[in-house]
Amino acid sequence: MSPNQLTITQALDKLRKNEFSSVELTQACLDRIEQTDTKLKAFITVTKDEALKVAKNADEIYQKQPEKINDYPLLGVPVSIKDLYSTKGILTSAGSNILKNYIPPYDATVVKKLKNAGAVIIGKTNLDAFAHGSSTEASDFFTTLNPWNLEYLPGGSSGGSAASVISDQTIFSIGTETGGSIRQPAAWCGIVGLKPTYGRVSRYGVIAMASSLDSPGPMCKTVEDTAIVLNVLAGHDPLDSTSSSVPLVDYTAALNQNLKGLTIGYCEKYLNKPVQPAVAQAIRDALKTFSGLGANIKTIELMDPKYAVAVYTVLQRAEVSSNLARYDGIRYGHSVLRNKKYQPEDIIDVYNETRAAGFGEEAKRRIMLGTYTLSAGYYDAYYLKAQKARTKICRDFEKAFDKVNLIVGPTSPSTAQKVGARNKNPMFGEMEDILVEPSTIAGLPGINLPCGFGNNLPIGLQIIGPQFKENKIIQAAYAYEQATDWHKKRPKIASVAG
Amino acid sequence: MPYYPVIGLEIHIQLKTQTKMFCGCSAEIWPPAAKALGGKAAAPNTHTCPTCLGLPGALPTINKRAVEQVIRMGLALNCTINQNSYFERKNYFYPDLPKGYQISQHRKPLCVNGQLPVNGQIVGITDVHLEEDTGKSIHEKLQPTTYNLQPTNGEHTLLDFNKSGIPLMEVVSEPDIHSAEQAVAYCKLIQQIVRFLGISDGDMEKGQMRCEVNVSVARLASDIATQQDSNSATQPHSCTATQLHSKLRQNLPPTTYHLPPYRVEIKNLNSFRFVQKAIEYEIQRQTEALENGEHLIQETRGFDEEKEITFSQRSKEQAHDYRYFPEPDLPPMKLSDKEIERLRAQIPELPHEAKRRLVDKLGLKPSQAEIISREQSTLSYFDQLVKLNLLTDKAANLIVNQPELIEQYSPQELVNYLEKQAVEQIGDENALMQIARKIIEANPKPVKDYKSGKETALQFLVGQMMRETKGKAEPQKAADILKVVLKRN
Structure with a gap:
């Protein structure tokens, strides 16, 4: 087995035993990227030189300061990062033309934490521009392909991250989710993706999509890796006022606990059309597995997810329209003013030209819709009403969690869709994310686990828990993973150049 | 309209x-x-x-x-x-x-x-x-x-x-x-x-x-x-x-x-x-x-x-x-x-409140109160003067008419200075009295004229006072003192 195919746990074990160095491990990932990424296109930027330098420093500690190894829970482990995180001195594009030359002067809190934990950043991964999408087809640069079948999409918006993990280009990755952007690509690529409770992981330095929903989180090969990374990322950040100071727990302590006494709920509505029969069947099988592991299975009622989609669409667009206002061509990023021949009429002209060229279709659509819903005379009818409905959805989940500890359902109604699927339908993302948006709206944590295959593509199962109960989710997810083999499957990607 | x-x-x-x-x-x-x-x-x-x-x-x-x-x-x-x-x-x-x-x-x-x-x-x-x-x-x-x-x-x-x-x-x-x-x-x-x-x-x-x-x-x-x-x-x-x-x-x-x-x-x-x-x-x-x-x-x-x-x-x-x-x-x-x-609890007395207090409680003229309450440092200076038993009217006049004194002295220093000045002034008055008596004795004719109602005669006596004091006395003060002594005479 090549080092890049390992999990975090396995890699750390071998690094400690000196079976290979971090430089060798990092090089193995970089080699894999070189062999596969001309086809997969998971990465926007590969930070080869910087990565090898950091890996070398990690090796120094392994070799010369072994007493310090435990201070760095991810020492020498390669990670890919969604290109939505501000990385000091490294291009941070958000997958958009308007930021295609933007090099930030500061690190996001998550990036800082990864560096402090000793992780080796090997590159920045592709996404739908500004995370607006569920396929990476809305990236202003290129579409990432699904490693299981190159005619299919990896999902999104963290599609580059998911593809890089399942194709063993990296040991793990960091994504962000606003409404499905971690769980859905994790489902389509067959990896573990955790969207933590809103506020559990700092948003500082994450290019904002919808500020009241954005949740950074890990995308890994196993549940155990996910727990290890969450331990590094979680916690209050003085730089993010919406980050929570609810006490932290050791998430790895939730591993290896049995499921006796745990009640898992599921909702029939989440298994009906438009959910593909193969997906619904995989979930019913998984429920049997949970039952076999000692959990009580219970059916519950939940609000029709279509309401959450409506609420999500209004709130997210409103916040997007405001969050994208700063890209005006004045201080950084693409600007029409850089064109020497351009003679602006006035400042409005500068804005118009810059934003027309810098934003893609999807960003423009969202800016227009969001601007509309916040406008005088419409605010009450859309934004305010959506906020009220949001409260109802939160109550709906609270009621459900009075009866059950966790809720299980499909992550996506379908397995991966074909390249081009999104182009025909502006609501594509919302339909693919219909089963994750309710929990997003309620700020709840959720995880995707591989749970089967349909059409030779992975099927994803999600476990949703109450706020700040990531440990319960990890407990159930780990038990399920140990009882199944889905997480061990890897696509056969022809090792090709070009 | x-x-x-x-x-x-x-x-x-x-x-x-x-x-x-x-x-x-x-x-x-x-x-x-x-x-x-x-x-x-x-x-x-x-x-x-x-x-x-x-x-x-x-x-x-x-x-x-x-x-x-x-x-x-x-x-x-x-x-x-x-x-x-x-x-x-x-x-x-x-x-x-x-x-x-x-x-x-x-x-x-x-x-x-x-x-x-x-x-x-x-x-x-x-x-x-x-x-x-x-x-x-x-x-x-x-x-x-x-x-x-x-x-x-x-x-x-x-x-x-x-x-x-x-x-x-x-x-x-x-x-x-x-x-x-x-x-x-x-x-x-x-x-x-x-x-x-x-x-x-x-x-x-x-x-x-x-x-x-x-x-x-x-x-x-x-x-x-x-x-x-x-x-x-x-x-x-x-x-x-x-x-x-x-x-x-x-x-x-x-x-x-x-x-x-x-x-x-x-x-x-x-x-x-x-x-x-x-x-x-x-x-x-x-x-x-x-x-x-x-x-x-x-x-x-x-x-x-x-x-x-x-x-x-x-x-x-x-x-x-x-x-x-x-x-x-x-x-x-x-x-x-x-x-x-x-x-x-952290809000001090505000300028408009202070102004009202100065007028209503301390009897200052609104124009004085306005000037004194304009800045907190001035107001506090005034209050300290009053606390040091300076008459409110006196304190107000000083602040309004002689802002240079405030710049120069702390409230305590100013009060000390005023007391010293008052003592000196009393000394001055005693000296002027003596000079006035001397001049009255030396000029019986103008004194008689004055007492018979000839006001201009006083001007002559004041002139003598000024000469005697080498111009140091204020003419008004000299006149006042002469009048007092002439009355008793």
Whole structure:
């Protein structure tokens, strides 16, 4: 087995035993990227030189300061990062033309934490521009392909991250989710993706999509890796006022606990059309597995997810329209003013030209819709009403969690869709994310686990828990993973150049 | 036919905090060290960070000190404090607004429904809220080669983000002001109050205090009733609540008036003089327009500081829709009763309160009280003099007429000095008495003349006194002493 195919746990074990160095491990990932990424296109930027330098420093500690190894829970482990995180001195594009030359002067809190934990950043991964999408087809640069079948999409918006993990280009990755952007690509690529409770992981330095929903989180090969990374990322950040100071727990302590006494709920509505029969069947099988592991299975009622989609669409667009206002061509990023021949009429002209060229279709659509819903005379009818409905959805989940500890359902109604699927339908993302948006709206944590295959593509199962109960989710997810083999499957990607 | 001016003010005041409103940058963009060098501002863009530059991903955090200062201001203006106040985003585009929105307050400002007595009349305070300042645009002509960007007609706009994110408090008044003088008095009192509270220097030259005035002119209701006027001063916005409100609070005009259906906003007035001139100009312009049968519209106007006239900037149709919505990056504030009471306890006696005390309790003239209560240092100096048993009238006269003494001496030193002076004066009087007796003895003829009613004879005796004292005696004092001695003689 090549080092890049390992999990975090396995890699750390071998690094400690000196079976290979971090430089060798990092090089193995970089080699894999070189062999596969001309086809997969998971990465926007590969930070080869910087990565090898950091890996070398990690090796120094392994070799010369072994007493310090435990201070760095991810020492020498390669990670890919969604290109939505501000990385000091490294291009941070958000997958958009308007930021295609933007090099930030500061690190996001998550990036800082990864560096402090000793992780080796090997590159920045592709996404739908500004995370607006569920396929990476809305990236202003290129579409990432699904490693299981190159005619299919990896999902999104963290599609580059998911593809890089399942194709063993990296040991793990960091994504962000606003409404499905971690769980859905994790489902389509067959990896573990955790969207933590809103506020559990700092948003500082994450290019904002919808500020009241954005949740950074890990995308890994196993549940155990996910727990290890969450331990590094979680916690209050003085730089993010919406980050929570609810006490932290050791998430790895939730591993290896049995499921006796745990009640898992599921909702029939989440298994009906438009959910593909193969997906619904995989979930019913998984429920049997949970039952076999000692959990009580219970059916519950939940609000029709279509309401959450409506609420999500209004709130997210409103916040997007405001969050994208700063890209005006004045201080950084693409600007029409850089064109020497351009003679602006006035400042409005500068804005118009810059934003027309810098934003893609999807960003423009969202800016227009969001601007509309916040406008005088419409605010009450859309934004305010959506906020009220949001409260109802939160109550709906609270009621459900009075009866059950966790809720299980499909992550996506379908397995991966074909390249081009999104182009025909502006609501594509919302339909693919219909089963994750309710929990997003309620700020709840959720995880995707591989749970089967349909059409030779992975099927994803999600476990949703109450706020700040990531440990319960990890407990159930780990038990399920140990009882199944889905997480061990890897696509056969022809090792090709070009 | 007279028109009645209706004026409301919006005053922006930069708060004097160590750090900016939503980031850790130093808010001291006028470094004290630079004061000696003529109050030079810090070099452009040296007080900036990802947050106040609006870099992608940067987030705001609330400066608690600034929130407290605004609450203190609100309490000073008799406001109700919104205990679940929150911030909102005010969305608009401008190059010196780095995020494309300003974090401000709209639906739940920190302080609402206050009032302030100005020259005996109550001015309603709509709200006091907190926001962040924008950066500074510097429009100038430049050599095209200086910068890497294309100049437009040889002109550039440079941006300095030092003041971007400085805490900015906005005090919004009700349209309860009816003259330019009253508006200026209101502005001055607000400036004094923020200085008394120590929350801002309110230096208008440095842009620490900026005024916007809303002016319209109204017809008196009685005039309208008799005239069946169809012009602008009629119905749609006739606001009976406001009328009643105002009437209760003020020595109202001869009769009530209807709030006009338009208002003209004049922005960026950075001196009291400009506030006065802009309002005077507007009252005249609007009155003339209405008398000429013109229809006035809601608009924003600028003020030409050289010509001292206003000019149209944009009409209501072009007005911004700011699309306010709650700032999702900041949780709502929670202000406890205890917290508010703690802040209330930190409010010193305010200038208008001090003025009333000086007049009502200490019997000073209003003009004296006005001068003494203008600055906290003067007021405190006066109070210390009184505490040191100086007569209030004496203390007031000293401060009003001899401000140089205040500069020179501490209150205790001044009292000591005055006592010494008094002792010397008594010594002087005794000496003059003796001289007077000597002169009276030596000049029996003029003394007799004086006693027989010849007033001019006294002048001769005073002249003798002056000669004897080598001109040191004051002629008036010499005359007074001579009169006393002659009486006893």
